[in-house]
Amino acid sequence: MAQDSADWNSDDDLDLQIDNYQSSPPSSPPAAVPSSDELFATLVDMGFSPENIARAIDEYGPNADTVVIIDAISKYTVTCEASSSKSKTIDHFLAMGFEEEKVIKAIHEHGEDNIEEIANALISSAAEVSPKIKEEEDIEWSESDDEKYANFLSSDDEKVSDSSSENGNQLRSLMNMGFSELEASLAIERCGTGEDVSIADLADFICAAQIAREFDEFHADPEEQKPNVKKRRIEPRREPRSSAADDEPLRLPNPMIGFGVPNEPGLITQRSLPAMARMPPFFYYENVALAPKGVWDTISSHLYDVPPEFVDSKYICAAARKRGYVHNLPISGRYQVQPPPKYTISEAFPLTKKWWPEWDKRTKLNCILTVNASAQLTNRIRLALEPYGGEPPESKKKYVIEQCKKWNLVWVGKNKAAPLEPDEMETLLGFPKNHTRGGGMSRTERLKSLGNSFQVDTVAYHLSVLKPLFPYGINVLSLFTGIGGGEVALHRLQIPMKTVVSVEISAVNRNILKDFWEQTNQKGTLIEFADVQDLSNEKIVELMKQFGGFDLVIGGSPCNNLAGGNRVSRSGLEGDQSCLFYEYCRILDVVRETTKTMRRS
DNA sequence: GGCATGATGATCACTTGC
């Protein structure tokens, strides 16, 4: 089928296509080197404390390499967690947002044990500074919170407006500490006022409320998110949950848009990661959303309790693809790779419009699978429709629509519905046209590999936050690489790949990635391995020492035993292929531990 | 031997009707 001439990968010449998408700037192109403000905001979004970020930037300078900054923050965090040398009192007040210098001074003046006096001194000090109004951030509040806040304002107007009241003082004090008025008011409303409730308790309450939103920002019942006043800012790592019985099983969101997708409302730009998930490297794991019950609970529990981000790619491109992504990437500052994917079938394949019957209401295709309809089906549909001109009976329409949805057919002639060609699938999935062509791949193998691949635009949208963090390039460990969806995404984002260590069992898929690497004139190093089970811990450490560690561990383990289409062996994570998920966990753990060791030395 | 083709349900989430 001919393609829209404006399509980003529609040129026949592969080199030209590559040039096309290399040179296309992103819609909101980030600076090559992030400003200190951008860096600060991104690191806050990653879950690092503002105090540690400021400390690291102060120590190494605003132009220091991002990796150095993260490294320094990690060290502070480790030190903080271990409470080895730094006073817990200092940590306590640093976590509340006070400046370290003033905290130390207050402790010196009032003694380390006199918490209340230290707090009062710091608050007085903060009040002397000219008021700095912090803009309302994207904090999710339930309707009941809004209602309570409104009631609070209406019923306690006098208290709030009375500058001499305890309530008003506490409100102002909390706002001076950088909390929003809404946060401060809710804390006062829920904790009460008086001598038995200190500013420190209120600040702790707000911090605890932020922690309480760590998990399941989408799914959790607000009633179940009552924060614990005594909850600490940094939680110890929880042991993997042995069964889903302890917690409510993960549920798929509707609409399935994760933390938000371009062109759709409901964007979320803040989340708090479990403490154990915050340390480097970044990881990004993908698999089918519609896995057997309990599978995603298991996956999440083995990946540091990070809740999956479920996204259906139909909200980004013209084909559905329901997937879960577990990652520790920032979610603020995402942008869509350019040019954006075609959003509907008619936009993706404009020539089909001419033949598309009015009674076929589809605007999106279903998920691209690993098998395709036979050419014979096109003939059967033609024979079913031809006797009726343009208006077949309902029974025929129903049969044809059913087959079209089942096999993802598009209209390419009068009464002629045909399966997608591999290059059309490449377009839908965000790959360069002919990406899977050659390399010794048969048509059947192309279909299988494409059916198993990432939707590049979706993955690129998630990975786009790495662009300002790695202006000088990134080291990637790519597990279950397939045809290189992650690498194509990074390339389309124009994030230089310094090193890619790829592990992929299929020889033809490895050839595809190698071809892509050469065709796109990558300057970095590509190393390919065949089997994750052969990638020993020692080898991983050796590679990391050779290349200076990995910044990103990306991959989607086999879904064969999870996918709904498997009628033979849908046996879950313990299946012959899908059990390789545990290899991803093993390797990620080794990378994390080695990263920690390397950065301490 | 390589490849295309077609037959083979189960599971899950969601909708609908009562």
Add this chain to the structure above:
DNA sequence: GCAAGTGATCATCATGCC
């Protein structure tokens, strides 16, 4: 609230043709 119906799903395997 519950049961039945509906639709979607990164698949596997045997068979026949070239």
